[in-house]
Amino acid sequence: MSLRFDFGPGGAVENGYTKVTEADLYDSEKGYGFVDGLGITYRRREEQPLTGDFCIPFGAAFAVDVKDGNYLVSLTAGDAWAPTCTTVKTNGERLVLREIRTVAGQYAFEQFAVNVRGGQLKLSFSGIAPRINALEITPSGEQITLFLAGDSTVTDSSGKGFPFSGWGQMLPCFFRHDVAVANHAAGGRSSKSFIAEGRLAAIEEELKEGDYLFIQFGHNDQKWDEPRHTDPATTYPEHLRRYIDAARSRKAVPVLVTSVHRRYFDDSGKLKNTHDAYLDAVRQLAEEEAVALIDLAEKSRRLFEELGPEGTKSIFLWGGPGEWMNYAGGIQDNTHFQERGSLRIAELVVEGIRERNLQSLVMFLR
CATH class of the missing domain: 3.40.50.1110 (SGNH hydrolase)
Structure with a gap:
């Protein structure tokens, strides 16, 4: 079963997704949330589902509790008004996406595989203009x-x-x-x-x-x-x-x-x-x-x-x-x-x- 997250200010949520706002810091009961989330900001540019809003997770990490194993992670990053540049690392500071760049109005739809040990997937974000609009995490035995x-x-x-x-x-x-x-x-x-x-x-x-x-x-x-x-x-x-x-x-x-x-x-x-x-x-x-x-x-x-x-x-x-x-x-x-x-x-x-x-x-x- 996939876990899907829609990042941005509160409001309408895409069907099948969980909304993540600035208030969603990690706790074990929810099983997801931002770690060290100080300074995270959110913007809504348009009313489009998923891509119309985003968070700016500069120097932040988003953690999700999952079972150990391999996962396919799909990430959407972009901004209707401005160019972006996003780097993503996973558990253990593993580099998975390096300086993913978009121009204003463009969205990058990236996929990568992660091997999880220790019961938690953590994504860390950096770059000169990082964005995250949406995230999907799916168990996979195919890789x-x-x-x-x-x-x-x-x-x-x-x-x-x-x-x-x-x-x-x-x-x-x-x-x-x-x-x-x-x-x-x-x-x-x-x-x-x-x-x-x-x-x-x-x-x-x-x-x-x-x-x-x-x-x-x-x-x-x-x-x-x-x-x-x-x-x-x-x-x-x-x-x-x-x-x-x-x-x-x-x-x-x-x-x-x-x-x-x-x-x-x-x-x-x-x-x-x-x-x-x-x-x-x-x-x-x-x-x-x-x-x-x-x-x-x-x-x-x-x-x-x-x-x-x-x-x-x-x-x-x-x-x-x-x-x-x-x-x-x-x-x-x-x-x-x-x-x-x-x-x-x-x-x-x-x-x-x-x-x-x-x-x-x-x-x-x-």
Whole structure:
């Protein structure tokens, strides 16, 4: 059963829709409403149903309680009098719509897929002139689900960590509504600890025929603590094989991804390989198991060397004192990305999807 919402001032409501006004802040009894709704404004331009009125949700989020699973979300955005520009993120700050623009009197009717975990779908809005006129949320079992298993370079961040971002949370904006990205990556995990914590088992429960499982580990496999460390010659490929076997047991498609490089350069401006034998281990395993490989290490090496030591600061989580609210004292992080950077890394992953001709994903790229 679909949930339909008509945004704008009180008054006539389109048949089958629930009216959402400035008074509709989230509470658990209703099961929907705006979160952090201060500053939301509403306008009525015309008497047309749905498109005649809207809300301006600048910096706001709209939450809806739903069961876990995949959903098709349809969104209407536009303004009869003015041009608009709307960006939408979903749970975990996943980017799904990037700068959807309309001219005065034009309306964008956009669809995207969302994988919900935790019983709530939350849509966050930004952009220079955001609008939302109407929203429809429909459970769907038809999409391909692209599962991600990995570490902090892949994971979804929270708003509290802005602008920190993993490439996995940028990936949804590259796909049409036929593909739902389920990002299970978690910071600090290795191929070993991810399994020990039951995270692979949780993915395995949801995997179905035709789905994909992208696997990127290595950053934390290098750590020397017993719960995480793996040996690149033995236990590292052994653990990675368990992900491959989990996908194939469900008739899903495993894809190995080499670790994205860190930002460390030598005196000649060449990137240092801090992952050493772990990269070769993934490449060799992909060949042995006949698994598609996206060589993100090689792709990121070329990108980072092209940008150089200074240019790569725009990719990684670098900022001076006061530059980022959540890092008021400044930050110099050579492992993790800011949003601009994670979007660029996600583009490299999409490039790999095309190169490997992962056909059922390629055909649904935007």
